[in-house]
Each structure stands twice: as structure tokens, then as C-alpha cells.
Amino acid sequence: xKKRIAIFASGSGSNAQKLMEHFKPNTGVEIALVLxxxxxAYVLQRADNYEIPVHIFDRQEFYHTxxxxxxxxxxxxxxxxxxxxxWLIPKNLISEYPGRIINxxxxxxxxxxxxxxxxxxxxxxxxxxxxxxxxxxxHYVDENYDEGQYIYQARYKIDKGDNLEMIKFKGxxxxxxxYPRIIDGIIKKIKK
Numbered sequence: 390x391k392k393r394i395a396i397f398a399s400g401s402g403s404n405a406q407k408l409m410e411h412f413k414p415n416t417g418v419e420i421a422l423v424l425x426x427x428x429x430a431y432v433l434q435r436a437d438n439y440e441i442p443v444h445i446f447d448r449q450e451f452y453h454t455x456x457x458x459x460x461x462x463x464x465x466x467x468x469x470x471x472x473x474x475x476w477l478i479p480k481n482l483i484s485e486y487p488g489r490i491i492n493x494x495x496x497x498x499x500x501x502x503x504x505x506x507x508x509x510x511x512x513x514x515x516x517x518x519x520x521x522x523x524x525x526x527x528h529y530v531d532e533n534y535d536e537g538q539y540i541y542q543a544r545y546k547i548d549k550g551d552n553l554e555m556i557k558f559k560g561x562x563x564x565x566x567x568y569p570r571i572i573d574g575i576i577k578k579i580k581k
Contacts, residue, residue: 392576393421395466397474400508402432403561404472404493404568409439411569418576421464426451426476451479458485467579470572471530475507478530490530491575493568495560497524497542502535512557515547523547523556525563527571541571 394412396405405423412418423436424444436443450456458481461469471478471492478490494502496511506514515523524544529537543566545559 390581391416392418392467392579392581393465394418394468394470394572394576395422395424395461395464396420396432396470396472397424398430398432398472399425399427399475400430400432400473402430402435402472404564405432406435407565407569408470408472408572409435409441411573413439415573418573421466422460424457426474432472448476451476455481458482461485467581468572468576469530472568473507477504477534478532480532483530483532488529489579491540491572492528492530492535492537493564494526494528494535495523495557495564496526497522497544498526498528498535498539502526504534506535509553509557512553512560515556516551516553521547523560525560525567527568540575541567543567 398405409420412420420441423432423441425432426446428445433443444460446457469486469490501511501514522544524542526539527541528539531537543563545563547556
């Protein structure tokens with residue numbers, strides 16, 4: 390019986406794409422659904438390219454109904470992966486999937502985390518703080534932004550003269566390398 394992953398994303402979806410590529414040849418795991426709060430997100434095109442169904446929802450559906458949870462349960466989803474998803478996960482979804490919602494953050498938490506700290510906001514804050522290293526954090530999701538238990542962290546060196554694009558690139562290289570590998574290890578441990 391295949392283990393099934395649902396990906397939540399709000400934007401371009403480069404990490405989602407890496408997960409789709411990683412799991413496509415895997416006979417025991419499949420990306421069963423991509424969900425987004427943004428009907429214009431490029432991640433929806435990426436999902437279509439891999440013939441993965443999508444579901445677009447709004448705030449009302451996500452926070453005030455059980456429709457998303459019912460959909461995940463009907464599809465027998467084993468693990469939820471956030472890949473650039475910007476909304477806080479509601480308590481009812483966390484309760485339904487305890488320890489089975491994973492996120493990736495483009496900094497070494499606890500630094501540069503919390504509400505509003507995503508994408509370029511994080512990278513600009515790292516540059517402004519004069520940090521000598523940056524990194525990524527893969528963590529479980531709880532009821533607060535970026536406060537769930539850490540699963541894995543990886544670092545990169547920030548060289549003098551590195552600009553926003555350079556540190557973004559270094560961070561994305563780490564994300565694209567480690568996220569599929571870590572997710573693979575986690576889903577293998579989930580009992581069907």
C-alpha cells in the first residue's frame with residue numbers, strides 16, 4: 390500500500406517540484422495532492438506537469454470548515470509537507486495529523502523565524518544582521534510560526550560581498566538537496 394503525501398504551497402513551488410521529482414520513480418510513496426491558497430501560484434502548473442491533482446482553497450474553507458481535513462482523510466494522506474506555504478496551520482489540522490506536518494524554513498531557527506519571516510524577508514534580515522552563515526531548518530509544525538521541533542538543519546557560509554541573490558541561491562541549493570531526503574526518511578517510518 391503506497392504512502393501518500395500532500396504538499397501545501399503558496400508560490401512558485403521549487404521545493405514542491407524537487408519532491409515531485411524525487412518521489413515520481415518511488416513505487417512505495419506518491420505525491421497525491423497539491424493544495425494552495427493562491428489560485429495563481431506557479432506550483433499548480435508544476436503539479437499539472439506531473440499529473441498531480443490540486444485543490445485551491447480560501448481562508449473561509451481553511452479556517453472555518455473541515456473540508457480540507459476531510460479531503461486529506463478521503464485521500465488517505467499520511468504526511469503533509471509545507472513547501473512555501475504562508476498561512477498558519479489551524480489547530481484542527483494539527484490535531485488530525487500530529488507529528489505528521491513538516492515545514493522548511495530558509496534560516497537557522499530560532500533566528501529569523503516567526504510571522505512575516507519568509508522568502509526575501511528572511512534573506513534581507515540575515516544580510517542586515519551581518520551574519521557570517523545562513524542555513525535552512527526542517528521542522529515539525531505546531532500552532533505557532535516556526536516553533537515546532539527541529540528535524541534537521543544545514544548551514545552555508547556567507548562570504549563578504551554576497552548579495553540577496555547569492556544567499557538565496559545558497560539556501561535553495563541546501564533546501565533542494567535535503568528536503569526530499571529528509572521527507573523520504575520520515576515517510577518510511579510512518580506505519581500504514
